[in-house]
Amino acid sequence: MSDLNELIKQVNWEKSEIVPVIVQNVDGEVLTLAYMNEEALRKTLETGYAHYYSRSQKRIRMKGEVSGNVQKVKEIKIDCDSDALLLIVEQVGVACHTGNRSCFYRKLGEPEREVGGIDYSLTVLRELEEVI
């Protein structure tokens, strides 16, 4: 089962061409929910760095490609239905384009929170570029 194609085939792509991916830091913090198609999973397995499928841009991006906030993949788990993945990663920098470490930085009911106010630094603009 070590062959790359065999690994990729474990996901039930017939059910959905794009599957949700829970991204959890090695310290246990849930960082974000992302999506992968077959090619994104292949690139992730080949490189060891998380690649996601952007549903809005309809293309694959390596996480942190521009900003440097990459995710080194330590483990990939698949759920009982074979239609969702859990990536355990080492997050470099922050995962969220807002500058927060995790995209889940707000409790339901809490207002929006900017990290250190509005930040026009190059890093943030690059993060924004990735999101847009």
Place this chain on the structure above:
Amino acid sequence: MSDLNELIKQVNWEKSEIVPVIVQNVDGEVLTLAYMNEEALRKTLETGYAHYYSRSQKRIRMKGEVSGNVQKVKEIKIDCDSDALLLIVEQVGVACHTGNRSCFYRKLGEPEREVGGIDYSLTVLRELEEVI
């Protein structure tokens, strides 16, 4: 912001009527990926126990309603795009219908694994009923 309707309105339901929900145990273990619509979130907030929208059954179920494997909700977080939720729960029993604690019990590449072989106990049948 303590009003229930205000909490529910924080989710961007216009983008999608059903949002993915990452379910994490208080000890940090990611248990499952589920889905909620507005009503499921309302019932979760009202009762303090996780309710999900079953996409296959097209109806709302309280997690563990039949099996007793309920999830007491400790915290609800919303992501930066307001289109995904993270529930921190106290899991009673197991989260997965296979009998495993987490639905993410397999590494990508590992074969299927039954907990203690095929189990025809009432608990498992009740879990199966929830899934079907």
